[in-house]
Amino acid sequence: xxxxxxxxxxxxxxxxxxxxxxxxxxxxxxxxxxxxxxxxxxxxxxxxxxxxxxxxxxxxxxxxxxxxxxxxxxxxxxxxxxxxxxxxxxxxxxxxxxxxxxxxxxxxxxxxxxxxxxxxxxxxxxxxxxxxxxxxxxxxxxxxxxxxxxxxxxxxxxxxxxxxxxxxxxxxxxxxxxxxxxxxxxxxxxxxxxxxxxxxxxxxxxxxxxxxxxxxxxxxxxxxxxxxxxxxxxxxxxxxxxxxxxxxxxxxxxxxxxxxxxxxxxxxxxxxxxxxxxxxxxxxxxxxxxxxxxxxxxxxxxxxxxxxxxxxxxxxxxxxxxxxxxxxxxxxxxxxxxxxxxxxxxxxxxxxxxxxxxxxxxxxxxxxxxxxxxxxxxxxxxxxxxxxxxxxxxxxxxxxxxxxxxx
Numbered sequence: 137x138x139x140x141x142x143x144x145x146x147x148x149x150x151x152x153x154x155x156x157x158x159x160x161x162x163x164x165x166x167x168x169x170x171x172x173x174x175x176x177x178x179x180x181x182x183x184x185x186x187x188x189x190x191x192x193x194x195x196x197x198x199x200x201x202x203x204x205x206x207x208x209x210x211x212x213x214x215x216x217x218x219x220x221x222x223x224x225x226x227x228x229x230x231x232x233x234x235x236x237x238x239x240x241x242x243x244x245x246x247x248x249x250x251x252x253x254x255x256x257x258x259x260x261x262x263x264x265x266x267x268x269x270x271x272x273x274x275x276x277x278x279x280x281x282x283x284x285x286x287x288x289x290x291x292x293x294x295x296x297x298x299x300x301x302x303x304x305x306x307x308x309x310x311x312x313x314x315x316x317x318x319x320x321x322x323x324x325x326x327x328x329x330x331x332x333x334x335x336x337x338x339x340x341x342x343x344x345x346x347x348x349x350x351x352x353x354x355x356x357x358x359x360x361x362x363x364x365x366x367x368x369x370x371x372x373x374x375x376x377x378x379x380x381x382x383x384x385x386x387x388x389x390x391x392x393x394x395x396x397x398x399x400x401x402x403x404x405x406x407x408x409x410x411x412x413x414x415x416x417x418x419x420x421x422x423x424x425x426x427x428x429x430x431x432x433x434x435x436x437x438x439x440x441x442x443x444x445x446x447x448x449x450x451x452x453x454x455x456x457x458x459x460x461x462x463x464x465x466x467x468x469x470x471x472x473x474x475x476x477x478x479x480x481x482x483x484x485x486x487x488x489x490x491x492x493x494x495x496x497x498x499x500x501x502x503x504x505x506x507x508x509x510x511x512x513x514x515x516x517x518x519x520x521x522x523x524x525x526x527x528x529x530x531x532x533x534x535x536x537x538x539x540x541x542x543x
Contacts, residue, residue: 143179153182165189202248202291207282208238210247210291214282224375224386229278231377236262236275247286252296255279259304269305276301313484314491319477320344326459333455338408339435339448343482345405347489347507350445350482351375352395355387356434358416361409368399370508372430376444385442387428395508409434448482456480 141149149155152164156175161182163174174189176182211233218226237243240261242254258279262272276297283295315323327333327340343353346368355374362369373388390396401409412434424433424440437443456477467474490507497503504511 147179149179150183150186152186153179163189202286203246205247205286205291206245207243207247207250207279210286211237211243211278211282214285217285222389224388227377227384227386228375228388232274233278237279247283247291250283250292250296252298252300255297255300256304259300263304272304273301313478313480314487315478315480315484317492318475320488322459322463322475323455323477326462327455330455330458333451333458335438336451336455338412339443340485341404341408342435343448343485344489345402346399347486347493348399349373349486349508350448351388352390352508354433354435354443354445354448355430357430358413358432358434361413361434363406363410363413366401366406368401368405370399371396374427374433374442374444376442376446385427387430390508392508392510394504394510397505397508399506445482452480452482 141154143149143155143161144159153161154164155161160175160177161179163182163186164171165186166172174182174185176185215226215229218229221229237258240258242250242258245254259272259275262275263269267275280295280297280301283292283297286292287295324337324340324344327337339353342348343350346353348368348370351373352370355372356368356370360369360371371390373390375386375388377384377386416432416434422440424431424436425442427442433442435443437447456479460474460476463476464474486507490503493503493506
């Protein structure tokens with residue numbers, strides 16, 4: 137009869153169990169003909185692991201392999217399965233992974249060790265760093281299918297990212313800054329009067345007056361501008377990505393079908409684009425860049441090169457700083473409080489457009505179409521900023537209606 141192994145405390149050990157000289161417990165089992173070991177400092181904890189391993193072996197879960205594959209490893213496998221991706225889409229996936237996931241603790245964890253709390257911690261960190269909920273969705277749209285591939289391949293039992301994005305989105309609605317009407321007016325008037333910055337006026341008038349995403353606006357070509365029908369056709373975007381040190385421009389399709397839209401031009405936008413077009417076809421005009429079959433881009437920088445959102449943000453900050461310096465000096469001379477511009481980005485101009493639109497337009501379908509949103513909830517919970525002026529107008533209307541029968 138085989139001798140029963142005991143630990144240092146005299147407890148009987150099960151088949152495959154033994155205690156090492158350093159006090160740790162070990163369990164040995166066979167997987168695909170190989171002898172595999174697991175360890176723990178506590179016998180009870182070790183036996184819980186044994187039970188899980190036996191259940192996994194019965195159900196065909198490849199626990200041993202999942203303990204040696206990380207999330208980064210499986211992402212590479214996942215990308216190899218996406219054979220029909222456009223170059224710009226693949227580039228965007230790799231850019232997001234490299235910049236926001238690859239170096240996080242969860243990415244280096246073994247698949248079998250990833251828990252829902254790990255996914256929550258990553259998403260919470262991104263939100264704290266200023267990620268918008270729709271940007272976080274892009275991250276979730278990578279992590280979730282990668283882990284789903286692990287489930288499909290029997291590497292893990294269930295997807296630990298299930299429901300996490302929905303929960304984080306519900307708990308952390310993001311509302312963005314919108315410029316007041318006066319702030320937007322000061323911003324544009326300063327650009328128009330500045331010899332240094334006046335060349336930016338058509339772009340900023342278009343961003344404020346049409347509500348496009350920065351990438352949609354910078355991707356416009358003159359064929360997208362319909363002067364005869366006074367509208368702008370939006371069906372693509374211009375993106376810039378740096379992956380593994382390789383920098384490249386791409387023409388990308390839009391996020392959703394609703395993003396493809398036609399935007400009527402208000403008079404300031406039509407006026408600025410008309411003036412810009414006259415320069416474009418003038419005798420001193422120079423041929424611009426061509427990208428993926430697109431040419432005659434509407435907005436270029438002073439060197440005739442393509443522009444991205446980051447470049448626009450840098451320009452905004454230079455203009456804002458210059459304006460605030462001038463305004464501070466003037467206010468001091470006039471002994472008044474300066475009307476300074478807050479820090480904002482190109483995307484804030486889109487929020488500003490939507491806020492003004494919601495103040496003037498009550499038809500939600502119209503607002504949704506012009507913004508290119510897939511659902512109206514995005515408009516109402518994220519973009520529609522309730523300004524003090526809007527609240528005041530609502531109360532004035534209530535006051536004039538005498539709805540309470542008060543004197």
